Amino acid sequence: MLGEQRALEILKKLLSMVEVEQAEAVLLGKASGLTRFANSTIHQNVYEKDTVILLRVAKGKKIGVARSNLTDTESLKQLARRAAEIADSQVPNPNFESFAHSPRAPEVGAFYEETANCNPTQRAENVKLVIAEADKFGFLAAGSHSTTANEIAYANSLGTTQYHRHTAAYMNTVIMSPTSSGYADYSSLNIADFDARKVGERATRICADSQNPREIEEGRYDVVVSPEAVDEIMNWLSYIGFGAESLQEGRSFMSGRLGERIMGENISIWDDGLDPKGIPMPFDFEGVPKQRIAIIERGVAKNVTYSIITAHKEGKHSTGHALPPGEEIAALPTNVFFGTGEHTVDEMIASLKRGLLVTRFHYINGLLDTRRALFTGMTRDGTFYVEDGKIKYPVKNLRFTDSMLEAFSKVEMISKEAKLQLSSWYGANVVPALKIKDFNFSGKTEF
Amino acid sequence: MKDALKNVLDKIRQAVDYADARLVTTRSEKILVKNGAVDSIADEVSRGFGIRVIVDGCWGFSSSSVLTEAEAARVAQEAIEIARATKLLKKWDVVLSEEEPKVDTYETRIIKDPFSVSLDDKISILLEADRIMRKNRMIRVSEGSMQFYRIDKVFLSTEGADIEQTIIESGAGIAATAIGNGDVQKRSYPASWGDTATRGFEFVQEMKLVDNAEKTAEEAAALLKAPECPTGELDLIICGSQLALQVHESCGHPTELDRVFGTEASFAGTSFLTVEKMGNFRYGSEHVSIFQDATCEGGLGTFGYDDEGVPAQRTPIVEKGIFVGYLTSRETAAKLNRRSNGCMRADGWNRIPLIRMTNINLEPGDWELEHLIRDTKDGLMVDSNKSWSIDDKRLNFQFGTEIAWRIKNGKIEGLVKNAVYTGITPEFWASCDAVCSAKYWHIWGIPSCGKGEPMQVAHVAHGASPARFRKVRVGV
Numbered sequence: 001m002l003g004e005q006r007a008l009e010i011l012k013k014l015l016s017m018v019e020v021e022q023a024e025a026v027l028l029g030k031a032s033g034l035t036r037f038a039n040s041t042i043h044q045n046v047y048e049k050d051t052v053i054l055l056r057v058a059k060g061k062k063i064g065v066a067r068s069n070l071t072d073t074e075s076l077k078q079l080a081r082r083a084a085e086i087a088d089s090q091v092p093n094p095n096f097e098s099f100a101h102s103p104r105a106p107e108v109g110a111f112y113e114e115t116a117n118c119n120p121t122q123r124a125e126n127v128k129l130v131i132a133e134a135d136k137f138g139f140l141a142a143g144s145h146s147t148t149a150n151e152i153a154y155a156n157s158l159g160t161t162q163y164h165r166h167t168a169a170y171m172n173t174v175i176m177s178p179t180s181s182g183y184a185d186y187s188s189l190n191i192a193d194f195d196a197r198k199v200g201e202r203a204t205r206i207c208a209d210s211q212n213p214r215e216i217e218e219g220r221y222d223v224v225v226s227p228e229a230v231d232e233i234m235n236w237l238s239y240i241g242f243g244a245e246s247l248q249e250g251r252s253f254m255s256g257r258l259g260e261r262i263m264g265e266n267i268s269i270w271d272d273g274l275d276p277k278g279i280p281m282p283f284d285f286e287g288v289p290k291q292r293i294a295i296i297e298r299g300v301a302k303n304v305t306y307s308i309i310t311a312h313k314e315g316k317h318s319t320g321h322a323l324p325p326g327e328e329i330a331a332l333p334t335n336v337f338f339g340t341g342e343h344t345v346d347e348m349i350a351s352l353k354r355g356l357l358v359t360r361f362h363y364i365n366g367l368l369d370t371r372r373a374l375f376t377g378m379t380r381d382g383t384f385y386v387e388d389g390k391i392k393y394p395v396k397n398l399r400f401t402d403s404m405l406e407a408f409s410k411v412e413m414i415s416k417e418a419k420l421q422l423s424s425w426y427g428a429n430v431v432p433a434l435k436i437k438d439f440n441f442s443g444k445t446e447f
Numbered sequence: 448m449k450d451a452l453k454n455v456l457d458k459i460r461q462a463v464d465y466a467d468a469r470l471v472t473t474r475s476e477k478i479l480v481k482n483g484a485v486d487s488i489a490d491e492v493s494r495g496f497g498i499r500v501i502v503d504g505c506w507g508f509s510s511s512s513v514l515t516e517a518e519a520a521r522v523a524q525e526a527i528e529i530a531r532a533t534k535l536l537k538k539w540d541v542v543l544s545e546e547e548p549k550v551d552t553y554e555t556r557i558i559k560d561p562f563s564v565s566l567d568d569k570i571s572i573l574l575e576a577d578r579i580m581r582k583n584r585m586i587r588v589s590e591g592s593m594q595f596y597r598i599d600k601v602f603l604s605t606e607g608a609d610i611e612q613t614i615i616e617s618g619a620g621i622a623a624t625a626i627g628n629g630d631v632q633k634r635s636y637p638a639s640w641g642d643t644a645t646r647g648f649e650f651v652q653e654m655k656l657v658d659n660a661e662k663t664a665e666e667a668a669a670l671l672k673a674p675e676c677p678t679g680e681l682d683l684i685i686c687g688s689q690l691a692l693q694v695h696e697s698c699g700h701p702t703e704l705d706r707v708f709g710t711e712a713s714f715a716g717t718s719f720l721t722v723e724k725m726g727n728f729r730y731g732s733e734h735v736s737i738f739q740d741a742t743c744e745g746g747l748g749t750f751g752y753d754d755e756g757v758p759a760q761r762t763p764i765v766e767k768g769i770f771v772g773y774l775t776s777r778e779t780a781a782k783l784n785r786r787s788n789g790c791m792r793a794d795g796w797n798r799i800p801l802i803r804m805t806n807i808n809l810e811p812g813d814w815e816l817e818h819l820i821r822d823t824k825d826g827l828m829v830d831s832n833k834s835w836s837i838d839d840k841r842l843n844f845q846f847g848t849e850i851a852w853r854i855k856n857g858k859i860e861g862l863v864k865n866a867v868y869t870g871i872t873p874e875f876w877a878s879c880d881a882v883c884s885a886k887y888w889h890i891w892g893i894p895s896c897g898k899g900e901p902m903q904v905a906h907v908a909h910g911a912s913p914a915r916f917r918k919v920r921v922g923v
């Protein structure tokens with residue numbers, strides 16, 4: 001980690017080399033260790049450290065972007081020249097007025113020394129705890145355990161500066177028997193919160209319970225889906241619908257429907273960059289402080305997230321959700337919360353007359369029909385048939401194909417606990433377990 | 448910096464069973480045009496090195512973007528420390544298959560260096576294609592993109608390998624999205640991820656994006672009025688770019704030997720193609736032969752040496768329907784008492800190599816496409832991928848395609864939209880009864896294959912020509 005002072009110094013030096021009307025620079029620092037295990041032994045153990053600088057310059061309304069991980073003076077000069085050259089070749093962007101003229105975003109504590117200083121021996125000790133749980137049943141453990149420290153600094157030629165740093169610790173595991181598997185994961189800003197034994201214990205229990213699964217017919221079932229499964233759905237909903245572009249272009253389930261009820265009254269989804277229950281990030285990659293955005297409020301489509309340029313198209317202000325320039329999508333929520341309910345998962349299972357309990361979804365794809373949010377995907381790592389409120393037996397995995405607007409209009413119960421799920425892309429989701437009526441399973445597989 | 452890495456490898460030679468160092472500089476340029484404007488032009492340089500060691504039979508890896516000999520020495524020491532942490536849970540020693548260390552260079556053969564072509568020339572092609580697509584009143588979103596890579600890499604090992612490679616990639620594509628009657632339909636050209644190759648700018652020029660813009664827009668608009676894909680069992684003709692993705696998901700990934708051994712179990716999953724099946728399992732019909740071929744000219748998965756210094760090879764995966772071989776690394780090949788077939792590839796200097804696809808090619812058959820259509824009574828012809836999903840052993844898949852044509856009594860009756868088909872991998876490939884000839888065969892580049900934690904993106908490719916599959920379940 002360079003720290004605020006050094007990071008901003010580098011950015012200001014870079015900005016001083018740029019001879020154009022406006023420029024902004026972002027520094028992304030990362031130090032990350034990751035330990036991967038399979039067959040109850042570590043097979044991959046890696047560390048990386050990198051500092052990337054993004055420079056965006058505007059010659060009038062012509063914008064050029066260049067990105068580099070070379071931070072010596074000569075390389076910074078080259079970066080400045082390259083961004084300016086690109087701007088020269090650009091055509092004016094009518095929706096560009098100016099980079100951010102923003103106040104300093106509020107500080108939010110998200111950096112834990114324990115996580116930043118975690119070494120591979122500590123990670124191996126945690127992995128050992130997981131393997132010990134699998135060993136009790138003679139199962140094999142696989143998974144990954146990472147500890148990361150990130151910093152982001154922002155400066156532009158209008159005087160806006162921002163700085164934030166955060167840590168993240170993450171572990172997932174799949175425990176496998178010859179006929180079954182079980183999954184668990186855990187995310188936290190602070191490695192000290194970690195109880196690796198518990199992660200291993202949960203996955204091992206699911207693996208043990210799901211041995212010798214029976215085949216079950218496809219069709220509609222009431223389901224209880226875990227937070228891990230809801231997380232997979234949320235990532236795709238965000239990707240296809242919670243950014244400004246898909247709304248503006250008429251491609252998404254939100255398009256033309258703001259103010260309309262598109263999900264059940266019990267569904268609320270919002271983004272809050274400052275809430276430390278997620279992976280907080282107080283400003284975006286354009287230096288704009290993040291606003292709390294209600295996306296779905298009691299089932300009603302309320303709002304999407306904006307960058308500077310996408311907001312200008314609608315005569316609005318950025319909500320502080322820009323992704324780095326050059327990404328396929330301009331703006332997305334990155335600290336997403338799904339409103340909780342008042343039930344425990346056990347109560348939800350107990351209320352199932354004839355249904356399924358889903359540990360996890362796998363390989364969801366949300367591009368089938370983005371206006372209906374028609375998704376497909378598989379169940380994975382522990383699926384159970386429930387009758388009269390009791391788990392009867394494990395079942396082989398099923399494929400679902402269903403509209404998430406319809407599914408989220410038929411949510412009968414929501415858990416009171418929500419779980420933090422670290423995203424492999426940007427940020428995180430904080431999501432509860434759901435009981436959904438008549439979920440459509442369209443196919444099945446052999447295991 | 449290469450000499451510094453050589454010195455560091457010399458110094459740690461006694462302390463390790465094996466070590467290698469990779470020094471990589473990746474330069475990329477990505478241009479995105481949307482709705483008549485240049486959405487973004489982004490230029491990126493990333494440079495750094497990674498050192499991979501085996502100490503007491505255990506792996507360690509560390510990397511850095513600070514290019515000094517002192518930093519290289521520190522990173523090597525860090526990799527050794529990490530390997531010692533790995534040892535805390537050691538079950539067996541890592542053993543690498545035999546490999547003669549090579550001293551060599553390799554460079555992608557190109558005619559026109561894409562980085563020497565001006566931005567203006569590149570942008571003007573995309574803007575012109577965009578303008579033509581937007582002439583169609585139903586088109587709400589028009590897009591075009593180009594991307595170019597230059598990867599300079601050095602591979603050094605304590606065994607004495609010293610390999611320098613320069614890989615150049617060029618890619619492009621366009622897409623039109625039509626919106627109307629509460630429906631959205633997208634068509635892309637030449638495929639939904641565009642197309643990319645280890646070739647120069649000539650590859651992009653040969654695509655003729657401008658000439659194909661009007662048809663792309665027309666098809667998107669026509670799909671809005673097309674009837675829904677029927678539901679039931681139909682004979683399915685899958686065209687090249689969709690078949691490429693079918694090969695990718697249902698043959699490429701399940702034959703990665705590290706996945707078979709379980710090292711991806713907690714991420715994208717394992718594989719149904721377990722080792723006892725090699726040499727005897729019927730993967731598909733006699734018409735199905737699939738090779739991994741990192742040597743074929745211009746393929747996106749083409750190189751001189753993999754990231755373990757193993758020469759590029761062409762090896763069989765499926766021969767006349769029988770599963771015969773995997774994609775391997777030195778570590779995994781040793782477990783089967785074989786030599787590596789050179790499929791270890793790393794996504795940059797800060798990642799270790801994993802087993803990745805190269806060009807995984809379905810061999811052409813001898814059918815003419817017209818004859819195949821004429822020979823089909825009750826069928827559907829699909830092209831261009833829209834959605835993809837497969838289970839964690841690579842058996843149950845579902846694919847959606849951008850476009851489909853209904854075939855009845857040997858004739859194309861018209862378009863249908865929202866086509867989806869699903870199946871179980873070996874049953875599906877067993878139903879293949881015809882593959883079109885080399886005339887229709889093309890290597891499709893897929894620049895976005897994800898694997899591993901931390902996530903790595905590989906640039907791979909699949910040669911394919913249209914093929915027919917009997918009685919496939921279509922519709923949801």
Ligand SMILES: [Zn+2]
Pocket residue numbers: 695700895896897
């Ligand atoms: Zn892939």
